[in-house]
Amino acid sequence: MSENSRKIGFFKVLFIFIFLWGSSVALAPAKAKAESAESLYTKAKHSFYQLKGSPDKMARRDQWINTVDDFLKVYHSNPKSYPAYKAIFTIGKLYEGLYQISKNPKDSDLALGYYGKLLQEFESDRLKDDALFRRGEIYFDRGHYTLAEKEFEKIVREYSRGDRSSEARQRLKQIVALSPNPSQIEVAQTPLQATAPVAPPAVEKKVAKKEEVKTKADSELLLAQLEQLSPVAGVGIEAKPSAPVSSTPVEKVEPAEKKVAEKKVPLVILDPGHGGKDLGAKGKHGVVEKELNLNLAKKVKAILEKEYKIRVHLTRSDDTFIPLKERGPIANGMKADLFVSLHANAANREAAHGIETYYLGRGLSEQAKETAARENGDLVYSIPDDQTQQILADLISNNKMNDSSRLAGRVQRYLYQKAKKRFKKVKNLGVKEGPFWVLHDTNMPSILVEVGFVTNAKEEARLKDEKYLDLLSEAVAKGIRDFLHENGPMI
Numbered sequence: 001m002s003e004n005s006r007k008i009g010f011f012k013v014l015f016i017f018i019f020l021w022g023s024s025v026a027l028a029p030a031k032a033k034a035e036s037a038e039s040l041y042t043k044a045k046h047s048f049y050q051l052k053g054s055p056d057k058m059a060r061r062d063q064w065i066n067t068v069d070d071f072l073k074v075y076h077s078n079p080k081s082y083p084a085y086k087a088i089f090t091i092g093k094l095y096e097g098l099y100q101i102s103k104n105p106k107d108s109d110l111a112l113g114y115y116g117k118l119l120q121e122f123e124s125d126r127l128k129d130d131a132l133f134r135r136g137e138i139y140f141d142r143g144h145y146t147l148a149e150k151e152f153e154k155i156v157r158e159y160s161r162g163d164r165s166s167e168a169r170q171r172l173k174q175i176v177a178l179s180p181n182p183s184q185i186e187v188a189q190t191p192l193q194a195t196a197p198v199a200p201p202a203v204e205k206k207v208a209k210k211e212e213v214k215t216k217a218d219s220e221l222l223l224a225q226l227e228q229l230s231p232v233a234g235v236g237i238e239a240k241p242s243a244p245v246s247s248t249p250v251e252k253v254e255p256a257e258k259k260v261a262e263k264k265v266p267l268v269i270l271d272p273g274h275g276g277k278d279l280g281a282k283g284k285h286g287v288v289e290k291e292l293n294l295n296l297a298k299k300v301k302a303i304l305e306k307e308y309k310i311r312v313h314l315t316r317s318d319d320t321f322i323p324l325k326e327r328g329p330i331a332n333g334m335k336a337d338l339f340v341s342l343h344a345n346a347a348n349r350e351a352a353h354g355i356e357t358y359y360l361g362r363g364l365s366e367q368a369k370e371t372a373a374r375e376n377g378d379l380v381y382s383i384p385d386d387q388t389q390q391i392l393a394d395l396i397s398n399n400k401m402n403d404s405s406r407l408a409g410r411v412q413r414y415l416y417q418k419a420k421k422r423f424k425k426v427k428n429l430g431v432k433e434g435p436f437w438v439l440h441d442t443n444m445p446s447i448l449v450e451v452g453f454v455t456n457a458k459e460e461a462r463l464k465d466e467k468y469l470d471l472l473s474e475a476v477a478k479g480i481r482d483f484l485h486e487n488g489p490m491i
């Protein structure tokens, strides 16, 4: 692979990078594209009811994301359709529901983003006052009263006859009561997340379409179900400023967490990089990356299973070639909790050495781009030019990033500590972002470990030392255990 890496020029790297951020639609199976938005919406609803009907599922982030993905398929199949409109609104509600459990502000940002998308992209008015109201509620909960005020005012101004108008008026009164000058409160608040969307543009009033009338009952049924997901919903009039709605206890969360912690044994997917015809990196003194990766994966598996009683599945347990794009889906199909890809590094510069751990990101450094290009091999596809697709891919990926970077941090810390037990001088290259294909497709926290450079003579010699490999395996296993322990196998 190090030979190949020399051939990969700047543009190829750039293509891989751009592709990774815009590929969510390109990867959708052809079958899904042929299906109508209506039938995809029916499927997504089914997925939604399954999620809502299962406390176990609701306690797991990947389950929420799966349902979000089902609604995204509706949108992508026909972005201008009414099912797409309902789907985008529902995704907003899903992220609100997820936020109530995860308390991760990025989930709340995503909810804002999808409601904003609905306001910007669609002509129908049917759900616009609801979307504005939800945005107002999210800002209100976060204490961004000036932003909340703008959303509620827009409802009163443009949708005065809508069913959200009286609730919006009530909220505006509360905001005034909170402070004689609400804009002063805003200044005191922490700044919004970088990903928080800007306020939507002015909303145009349009005559409702016939199609909406036909689907209204169905849509309202789903909305009613969604209302129950979010404890914020429906409390508008009764809520008092002294008791912020965000502190409303989520009744289902506590028992769900306990139940999962007691019952569920986490499942970790270990992915030994390369295999079969794909050798991976090659050292001058006999180390072949695909063999090293498999050896390490088996060692990590043994420790996780025996010492930590964690379930483990390997994407390959022998010298088989498995295409990169099939590896993530294996983990998704098994509904795994974590995905860890094991690799060894290579570089043109023989002096390069050290241990590093990656999670999916833009790959800001040249070295991260080079490593990703090498591990991605020749997987270069055409680039979808739809900007929206890229933005959506961005949003979804951001969601997974937090957990993945934390997992990477745990594993990398142990790798460095354990390696130091065997050798005095170990180079800690740290945790990095990189545009790795194999990390893009998974629905769960995912990392890629580079245990050392086989192109560095000293490090290659170390990577032949079984005792050293045992220590590295212990490190990976401990990092995984710590992460799962902190997290539960949950959100």
Ligand SMILES: [Zn+2]
Pocket: 273, 274, 280, 281, 289, 342, 343, 344, 375
């Ligand atoms: Zn590799």
